[in-house]
Amino acid sequence: MQYRGLALALACACFLTGPVCAQGKLPGVFKNFKITRALRARWFNKVRFQVNNRLLTVPARSQAANALALRLTSPLLRTSVLEPAKPRPLSPAPKNIRQAVFTLQHSPQTRGKGSAFAVNINGKIWGVTAKHVLNDIGREPYIELFDENGKPFYTQITTLKEGHLRGADIAIFKIPPQLGKYIAPLEADETLPSPRNPAQSAGFSHGNFAWFNKIDVLFSSTHRILARYQDFPVLNGYCGSPLLVNGKAVGVFVGIVGNTNTQRAAWRALLDHKPINDFNQIVPMQWVRRLAEQVETPGQSVGTLVRVLGRPITHLTPDEAVLQIVQFRNGRVFKQIPACPFMDYLHLERFFDIEANDKIRVVIQRNGQPGTRPTELWYDLDISTGTLAGPADSHSMR
Template sequence: MNIKKTLAFFGIVALLCGGTTPVFAQKDLTKFLKQLWGPKNLFFNRSPSLKQTFPKINWQALDNMAFAQVSTQQVLSAATPLFMPKVSVDVPRPLLPAPQKIKRAVFTLQYDPKTHGKGSAFAVKIDGQVWGVTARHVLDDIGRSPYMSLKTPAGQELFFQVFSVREGNVHGADIAVFRIPPQALDYITPLQPDYVLPTPEEQVQSAGFSHGNFGWFPRVDVLFASNHRILARYENFPVRSGYCGSPVLKNGKVMGVFVGIMPQELAQTAAWFSLVSNSFPTPIHSFTQIVPISWVLRLVRQEKSGLPIESTVPVKVLGKTIAWLHPDENIVSIQQMRNGNLIKTIPAYPFMNYSHLEAFLEIQPLDRIYVTIQQGDRSSSRKRIFVYALDTASGKVTHTERK
């Protein structure tokens, strides 16, 4: 058996038996192959029926191999007859070619040119200037002065160091912006922003890197969209490390930043807070979270003008603005008091519609509504907590800082 068949066989076995990363340790691989394909052919000779009883190919497992270095069509085609001789393998969907202008806008970030830990990022043109964008938590992992990796038309890899200039809150607007060095602009075509939120069931696209390999997803189904967070489902999406920070696009323009997967335990909570009946029509594990590109605009304008009012988002109850949410802030909780008694406490989530908090409360005329907002998060040198209170009877709003 040639080496391509062997590598592909090992990769599929590993994925079918519980999953593994696409990079295999050489020592373990060598040991495995000696046992499997040695002179005594232990694997099949000890159990000849395995050829007939081996489980059918898990197509999700094959999709998960899309980013693996061994998962070319040639290798997969060579390995498949080992399991199902009559099955032919198509190129995995994530390997579909992306438009060239999209590929020129998306790149990777890493701690330094010699390390392998990477995140995705992209270039966007806002107010006449080109900015780099990634997920805020990516910088928590690789540092705030990482290197962007670009390739020349000839395939040469170039590295340029960048520095974070503005960051959102990892629990809310989980994004960060940085300036792109002028010498890197020759190898980049920045995207244009689209600030209009997508509608549920609308199809958008996405592109990014995982394990250093580029992936293009021409179909992403929007499930829910608000000014704070978009929930979506990727078709045939092999979730891999490094994809956070990639752009989500609509008609070639960037409308959001991919920031992660929805934890399973929050899926039904997300459905309720989003005022969606029952639950979303998609498997729980497929939820993905996207920060609208409008938050990138707010960070850029904060950098250029300090803290203008357009860089904030109103938090409203019954049409009354009780607070302004900045990109580096997140809502911690919402409480409803009546006659001095606590009626309800709601832990806030970024996919709530903060413009209509009354939708989650049964408000009566004498109620008081408290919204707790935290400025800064886990990497901040100093966190500040503010409590905003609305007296529904008088419409008066007060706020205090919690010491």
């Protein structure tokens, strides 16, 4: 019986993946098992890309593959009729959104591209992308736009300010004035989106314009927004694109954290075990404004306040990032976890079993000047007395 079941499973697998014309050649119970191309297509979601305002459909593996597998084998058990799948409607991107996003590349001849967009901050137009995109294409890339006849042309730009790769993974640049008639900048909104807010996004995957008309916001903090992009998977080149709520830019897409890593992450409890595959990371819009302020008023920009257990620790600037948090008990390291930009530092009790005499150390890394190593700053919070020691660099604390 064991081998008979294995043989039946192998036969089903070969039949499902084999050519349609092979249906009539199988004996016995398989004669009533009608597999058509349409039915086979039900194993895949319909994924749509928008290329120059044209919708293209490509296959992507369904998240409900296991459930569909059970339904596909139902003719072996009963004579039920499967209704054809109804595709999800996908509306085209609004014209002003399409004119706000563009690609960055090393030179007009190169193929590797990243996404970027234009945004209005305090009356000035800035170009925004992800910092790690510049690590791939250089600090003086070309932006690709299209003239009135739809012909592409390229303009070189220079990056003005960059954030920390492990924190505000973003960079800004000035939009040349002569490009104003080809670009429609977005308005910035620093309001953090909630799961109740309908969100969208637009950018470029492999150089093709892509429009997400439904995004689920999972978690928002001043350091990171986590989201799930529903309509199709994010591909290479999408980093640097905007997250949109009511047509306004609320953040910058900077990458994906795979499900394998998130299952082991110490901050996983923040999401209350939501059943998702990957996390899409977005840097909130306030960090873009802070970068712009560092360019406009050097030395006067104020960072975002970091609180630990309700106690103010320091103001975090865009070129700084929290690296790790260490718990000391009886003078020894009791627990340490690597920090993530979307950790809720205000409620560390969700990550640590804190006692009255413990000490908490927050390790912050600051970008160095070009050609120099980053600096680490340590802040120690004594739980029993509420006193804060620091900042001190890593050498003086050893």
